[in-house]
Amino acid sequence: MDLVQLQRQFVDYRTSLYHEGFLDEQFTQLQELQDENNPDFVVEVVSLFFEDSERLLNELARALEQQSIDYKRIDAHVHQLKGSSSSIGAQRVQKVCIAFRNYCEEQNVEGCLKCLQQVRHEYSLVKTKLESLFQLEQQILTAGGSIPM
Amino acid sequence: MVMAASETKFHVLAVDDTLIDRKLIEKLLKTSSYQVTAVDSGTKALEFLGLNNNDHHDVEVNLIITDYCMPGMTGYDLLRKIKESSSFKDIPVVIMSSDNIPSRINRCLEDGAEEFFLKPVQLSDVNKLRPHLMKRRTQTNVNKRKAMDEIVSPDRTRARYNELEVK
Numbered sequence: 001m002d003l004v005q006l007q008r009q010f011v012d013y014r015t016s017l018y019h020e021g022f023l024d025e026q027f028t029q030l031q032e033l034q035d036e037n038n039p040d041f042v043v044e045v046v047s048l049f050f051e052d053s054e055r056l057l058n059e060l061a062r063a064l065e066q067q068s069i070d071y072k073r074i075d076a077h078v079h080q081l082k083g084s085s086s087s088i089g090a091q092r093v094q095k096v097c098i099a100f101r102n103y104c105e106e107q108n109v110e111g112c113l114k115c116l117q118q119v120r121h122e123y124s125l126v127k128t129k130l131e132s133l134f135q136l137e138q139q140i141l142t143a144g145g146s147i148p149m
Numbered sequence: 150m151v152m153a154a155s156e157t158k159f160h161v162l163a164v165d166d167t168l169i170d171r172k173l174i175e176k177l178l179k180t181s182s183y184q185v186t187a188v189d190s191g192t193k194a195l196e197f198l199g200l201n202n203n204d205h206h207d208v209e210v211n212l213i214i215t216d217y218c219m220p221g222m223t224g225y226d227l228l229r230k231i232k233e234s235s236s237f238k239d240i241p242v243v244i245m246s247s248d249n250i251p252s253r254i255n256r257c258l259e260d261g262a263e264e265f266f267l268k269p270v271q272l273s274d275v276n277k278l279r280p281h282l283m284k285r286r287t288q289t290n291v292n293k294r295k296a297m298d299e300i301v302s303p304d305r306t307r308a309r310y311n312e313l314e315v316k
Contacts, residue, residue: 079247087167
């Protein structure tokens, strides 16, 4: 594939992520903050999000397995996940977190378990898609091109 | 590098327990040409200021921007400590929060916060810091006036106040 095709594929892919609600304008903000002084800024922040999310998802699974469920603790974890997903623009993950917090408040274990499953799913989707996006970027850079804004 | 006093960058102390948000706020501030120190707790912020050393401080901090929800000392607790300190009460404090809770916002603004930003913080929010910093730099007299009103709009603008003269 030549450079122009790669760039077009990149733009189309990125646009689809916004259309499908995987990413919102906060992700655009991150891209706009990236510059020559910090050329890996977006990848760095997103990597932190991946690490943080995986840790939180494990904590959540563990917390929901307990005999006596600590909803405050679960809410604290979901609050964190909501915050970090919002900070990078992972809109679908953020939305599930909002529902999740409501179930915590109601102390509804079924609702919480359902949300955990959903948030895991949404996280896994956005992770795959962001990794694909970064891969396309890398291919463009390797081919000597620049990333379309 | 020699700089004239008027060219010295403003120094902002950023406080947030979340690594991602610390990284973000640091980038936003650096992009706006501020010098930044980022710490992960209110306690560390106070240590950095030197508040625990009988108010002796070597660093000059021109503004503090802090997250609200932090374990241990919240952003609100930190705000109170700063405003109660004779050495640091004039440092402008800005609060950030991911939760849009009007009573929380109003309380922070009533107790001395200059601005309240909803997360994720944007460059347009950081642009609002400059007037607070410029005012301090050119001001020789401490005579603040805050306008107060109850309504907080659902977007990012801060609460407005009724007339309240602080002497």
